[in-house]
Amino acid sequence: MRLPFLSTAALALALPLQPAASLAADLSAWRLFVADRAEPKVTVVDALAGTILDTFTLREPASLVRSESGRTVFAVQGDAGVVTAIASGISFEDHGDHGDIDVEAPKLTGTELSGRKPSHLVEHDGAFAAFFDGEGVARIISEKAVLGGSSDVSEVSTAAPQHGVAVAYGAHVLLSEPNAEKPDALPVGIRTVDAKGVQVGDVAACPDLHGEASSGNLLVFACATGLLVVTHGDGAPQIRHLPYADGLPEGKATTLLGGRGLQYFLGNYGPDKVVLIDPTADKDAFRLVDLPMRRVHFAVDSVRPRFAYVFTEDGQLHQLDVVAGRIANSLKLTEPYSMDGHWNDPRPRIAVAGDHVVVTDPLQGKLHLVDAASFARAGEIAVPGKPYNIVSVGCSGRIHETE
Amino acid sequence: MSRMLKLAAAVSAMTLFPAMLATASAENLKVVASFSIIADFAKNVGGDRVDITTLVGPNGDAHVYEPKPADAAAVAAADVVLVNGLQLEGFLQRLVEASGTKAPIVELSKGGEVLKIADEPHPHEEDDDDDHAAGEAGHAEGGQHAHEEGHHHHGEYDPHAWQSVRNAEVYVKNIADAFCAADAAGCDGYRANADAYGRKLGALDAEIRAAIAGIPADKRSIITSHDAFGYFEHDYGLAFLAPEGVSTESEASAADVAALIRQIRDDKASAIFVENITNPRLIEQIAGETGLKVGGELYSDALSDAGGPAATYIDMMRHNVATIKGAILGS
Ligand SMILES: [Zn+2]
Numbered sequence: 001m002r003l004p005f006l007s008t009a010a011l012a013l014a015l016p017l018q019p020a021a022s023l024a025a026d027l028s029a030w031r032l033f034v035a036d037r038a039e040p041k042v043t044v045v046d047a048l049a050g051t052i053l054d055t056f057t058l059r060e061p062a063s064l065v066r067s068e069s070g071r072t073v074f075a076v077q078g079d080a081g082v083v084t085a086i087a088s089g090i091s092f093e094d095h096g097d098h099g100d101i102d103v104e105a106p107k108l109t110g111t112e113l114s115g116r117k118p119s120h121l122v123e124h125d126g127a128f129a130a131f132f133d134g135e136g137v138a139r140i141i142s143e144k145a146v147l148g149g150s151s152d153v154s155e156v157s158t159a160a161p162q163h164g165v166a167v168a169y170g171a172h173v174l175l176s177e178p179n180a181e182k183p184d185a186l187p188v189g190i191r192t193v194d195a196k197g198v199q200v201g202d203v204a205a206c207p208d209l210h211g212e213a214s215s216g217n218l219l220v221f222a223c224a225t226g227l228l229v230v231t232h233g234d235g236a237p238q239i240r241h242l243p244y245a246d247g248l249p250e251g252k253a254t255t256l257l258g259g260r261g262l263q264y265f266l267g268n269y270g271p272d273k274v275v276l277i278d279p280t281a282d283k284d285a286f287r288l289v290d291l292p293m294r295r296v297h298f299a300v301d302s303v304r305p306r307f308a309y310v311f312t313e314d315g316q317l318h319q320l321d322v323v324a325g326r327i328a329n330s331l332k333l334t335e336p337y338s339m340d341g342h343w344n345d346p347r348p349r350i351a352v353a354g355d356h357v358v359v360t361d362p363l364q365g366k367l368h369l370v371d372a373a374s375f376a377r378a379g380e381i382a383v384p385g386k387p388y389n390i391v392s393v394g395c396s397g398r399i400h401e402t403e
Numbered sequence: 404m405s406r407m408l409k410l411a412a413a414v415s416a417m418t419l420f421p422a423m424l425a426t427a428s429a430e431n432l433k434v435v436a437s438f439s440i441i442a443d444f445a446k447n448v449g450g451d452r453v454d455i456t457t458l459v460g461p462n463g464d465a466h467v468y469e470p471k472p473a474d475a476a477a478v479a480a481a482d483v484v485l486v487n488g489l490q491l492e493g494f495l496q497r498l499v500e501a502s503g504t505k506a507p508i509v510e511l512s513k514g515g516e517v518l519k520i521a522d523e524p525h526p527h528e529e530d531d532d533d534d535h536a537a538g539e540a541g542h543a544e545g546g547q548h549a550h551e552e553g554h555h556h557h558g559e560y561d562p563h564a565w566q567s568v569r570n571a572e573v574y575v576k577n578i579a580d581a582f583c584a585a586d587a588a589g590c591d592g593y594r595a596n597a598d599a600y601g602r603k604l605g606a607l608d609a610e611i612r613a614a615i616a617g618i619p620a621d622k623r624s625i626i627t628s629h630d631a632f633g634y635f636e637h638d639y640g641l642a643f644l645a646p647e648g649v650s651t652e653s654e655a656s657a658a659d660v661a662a663l664i665r666q667i668r669d670d671k672a673s674a675i676f677v678e679n680i681t682n683p684r685l686i687e688q689i690a691g692e693t694g695l696k697v698g699g700e701l702y703s704d705a706l707s708d709a710g711g712p713a714a715t716y717i718d719m720m721r722h723n724v725a726t727i728k729g730a731i732l733g734s
Contacts, residue, residue: 216469234684261497263469278471306475306501323475323501 029090029103030353030394032381033073035062037346037362037388042075042086044106045367047353047392050381054106058084063389065121067128070393072109072146074128076118083118083130085111085146088393101395110149113139120165122212124219127168136178138166156197162187165212167219167230169237171195174219174230177203186210190221190228192237204228204239208252213265215258218279220265222253227265229279242279245286253277257298261305264322266298271339274298274310276325287325291318294339299350301357304372309357311348313339317359317368319375329375333368334361346386353392362386432586435481437492438465439706440565441511441574443716445485447600448578452589456481458498461708464680465491466651470498478502482585485578487565488512490558491704493652509581515570518561518633520649561649563704567634568608568720572601607717608638614724615639622731626667626675626695628686631703641727644672646689651681660689667693674698674730679713680705698730 030047040058045051059080066073071091075084089106092099116134123129129140139153156173158164164176164187172194176187187209192200211222219230226243244252253267253275269275271294276287293312298320301307307328308320315336319329337347346362356378357370367387371378431454436442438459445455456477459465465487478484479502486492488510499508564570579597583590615623623640629647636643646655646663666672667689675695677683679702690697701723702713713719 217467218469234682259472261470262472262475262501264472276472278473280471281473284473304501305497306503323472323479325472 028354028395029101030356030392031088031090031106032351032353032358032367033064033066033086033088033106033391033393034360034367034383034387035064035075035389037061037386039385040077040080041385042073043383043385043387044086045381045383047356047358047381047394050379052383056084056086056106056108061388064391065123066391066393067123067143068126069143070395072143073391073393074121074130076121076130078117078119078133081114081116081118081132081134083113083121085109085113087147090393090395092395099395109146111141111146111151113141113151113153115139116161119163120212122165122167124167124169124214129166129168129173131164131166131176133163134161136161136164138164138173138175140166140168140173156193158191163210165209165221167212169219169230170232172200172237174237176209190230190239192239194236200236204241206241208254210254211256211267213256213258215260215265216263218258218263220256220258220277220279222256222267224252227253227256227277227279242285248275248286248288257300257308259300259305259308259322260302262322266300266308266320266322268295268298271295272312274320276322289320289325289327291327292316292330296337296339296347297349299352301352301372303352303354307372309350309352311350311359313337313347317350317357317370331370331375331377333359333370333377334364337363346388349388349390351390351392353394358390358392360387360390362388432582432589433480433482434582435477435484435506437484437486437495438463438704440704440716440719441485441487443706444511444571444575444600445578448575448593448597449582450592450596452586452592453582459705461706461711461714462679463705464651465704466493468492468494470494470501472501474498475502478504478506481506483581484508485581486510487562489517489560489562489564491562493650507581507584509577511574511577512562512564512570513573513577515564515573516567517564518637519559520561521633558649561630561633563631563649564634565716566632566703567638568604568611569638570634571716572604575601575604603717607720611639611720611724614728615641618728618731622673624672625698625727625731626663626672626686626689627701627703628678628681628683629703631678632701635723646685647681655685660685664689664692667695674727676701676726676730678703679707696730698733699726701726 032045032047034043040060042056044053046053058075060077062075062077073086073088087107087109089104091102113130115132118130119133121130126143129138131138136158138156141153158175160178162178167174172192175191177189177191179185179188189203189205191203194200206221206223206228208224209221221228229240229242231238251270253269256265256267265277267275272291274289278285291312293314296311296313298310306323308322310318315334316330317333318327321328349360351358355372357372359368367381369378434445434453434455436445436455436457439461442455442457458474459468484506489512575597579593582593624642627645629651630645630649632643646660675690676698677686677700679700702719706719707713712722
């Protein structure tokens with residue numbers, strides 16, 4: 001089914017008798033991919049209709065990563081040693097003045113990336129690099145290959161098994177450098193290799209490397225000392241170290257997200273804070289935001305660049321204004337989910353789907369919908385089991401009109 | 404140590420501009436300029452009644468700029484937002500949305516002589532525009548017809564209108580209008596400043612024409628990195644070729660580069676230049692393959708920093724003309 005649509009203004013002109021809002025809804029498609037905490041399955045939900053479209057069986061409960069294009073969702077199953085690719089069924093082509101959405105049934109593409117203990121999966125410019133901690137190996141594959149069902153990867157090895165990360169960065173690969181003295185510890189830097197696997201330049205130091213994100217043309221890694229900031233240099237990636245500001249309290253980010261529409265990074269910082277980072281800023285590169293309770297999860301809004309969301313253990317969802325650098329709204333959604341216990345215990349996770357912020361409530365077996373504009377409850381969707389990790393893909397017909 | 408150095412630098416800046424600091428106040432008009440050339444125009448019109456925040460600074464590339472939360476905060480707090488328009492600022496819409504600003508967004512190229520993009524044919528474009536423009540019932544199926552894959556809609560117009568000094572005069576007039584609308588009490592001053600600066604621009608235009616007149620007609624073809632000089636070509640009679648199109652967003656194709664190299668080898672170019680906003684590598688490569696010597700650096704879409712040769716718009720145009728002339732006549 002192909003649904004070409006025009007921008008809202010163009011629609012209003014072309015179909016003057018119908019309200020544009022209802023048309024926009026007709027022309028939107030949003031899907032939620034929800035991994036269960038207890039069962040090896042991913043449930044696909046039509047976010048607009050509130051119905052379950054399909055359920056895919058995996059080897060074990062997974063963490064999920066969606067591609068930039070939204071065409072692919074990866075289910076990473078660390079102990080089972082496999083990354084399974086799912087075609088979301090939604091593809092979108094931006095033609096500037098209008099866009100085309102293609103909607104098909106979601107399906108397993110047939111691509112499986114196998115190896116010992118896959119962990120981080122990172123996309124850069126349409127190439128995915130899955131890092132296999134148990135081998136210290138990155139397996140790289142393009143989105144085109146994945147959608148075609150191929151499992152043919154190129155491999156790049158590091159010196160030792162590690163809880164690592166790799167980024168396929170144009171003609172180069174950025175690889176975490178294992179800690180040679182303490183094999184169980186986090187990596188200590190980033191090594192750049194060329195297409196032949198030959199090291200380019202020095203290893204950029206990044207003690208306790210954990211966390212990576214892209215926003216616009218910037219790629220960053222989180223270190224105990226600050227961030228590594230990667231840009232396209234002259235012939236090879238250029239890496240600089242941005243130290244944490246002197247005024248920051250003790251702490252570090254270990255999970256980073258990249259802003260969409262605005263260029264910034266959002267990270268955890270201690271148990272009850274988040275940090276907003278603009279690596280290009282001369283002053284206030286790091287802005288700390290205090291939370292009322294310990295943090296459970298956070299997400300950026302890909303539709304409304306001004307906002308990000310944080311869930312805290314008291315069951316509240318907070319709307320974070322990334323421009324003002326403060327919590328703008330809070331909404332009680334679930335029973336408390338204490339951060340005591342294992343990090344991977346079932347707790348709420350956040351995704352943004354069109355006009356809604358969606359929060360999983362694993363112990364109640366449902367998703368909460370919050371209207372992103374009014375920040376009020378907007379319904380629930382029952383999902384059997386313990387709905388836990390969640391990603392959304394889709395398009396709301398919000399084409400940015402360039403006049 | 405580094406803090407003390409910074410403090411010292413700040414103090415010396417203060418002593419250099421005591422008048423500006425003395426008059427800057429909360430009463431001043433808060434102006435956001437999308438890039439450095441517009442900021443210079445705004446400074447000339449606004450004088451000490453305006454505080455200007457520049458989004459894309461010296462040597463920055465507005466085509467590919469990524470707006471930051473601080474930019475959204477500046478736009479949110481602005482009384483007037485000055486932009487080029489013609490799709491130069493691809494980031495504008497999302498920045499304005501994120502800011503939630505109520506300030507007028509003023510497109511300074513409006514009312515200027517605007518050039519269509521010449522050498523990029525878009526066969527569907529006319530049809531599409533007709534569909535969008537026509538509101539009549541006959542187009543009720545407009546939302547349903549199929550669109551071909553790979554059809555990309557770029558800007559229809561060349562955004563680099565400031566490379567014509569006559570257009571720069573229009574920008575300045577538009578700024579004065581915008582400032583008057585936002586600050587009626589300062590209007591007489593803005594108009595007087597705009598007139599005075601406009602006379603300087605008039606003289607600059609004449610100066611450029613005179614300088615170009617000294618270049619032989621068969622030596623007026625030059626190479627730059629991207630198609631930023633269409634207006635300069637149109638107004639002053641030089642021919643510019645570039646491996647990249649009117650936006651730096653898409654990289655030059657190998658075929659475009661090969662075609663350009665063939666043209667140069669057929670003796671179609673007298674000089675080649677790097678630009679301040681783009682990586683010089685491609686131009687250096689083309690120069691190396693064709694035996695042309697890089698004739699210097701042109702300032703296309705941004706000023707230099709304060710200590711550079713193009714710290715103001717007038718200095719930028721003079722520097723470009725002198726650099727072009729020097730390279731052609733020196734060769
Ligand atoms: Zn340009």
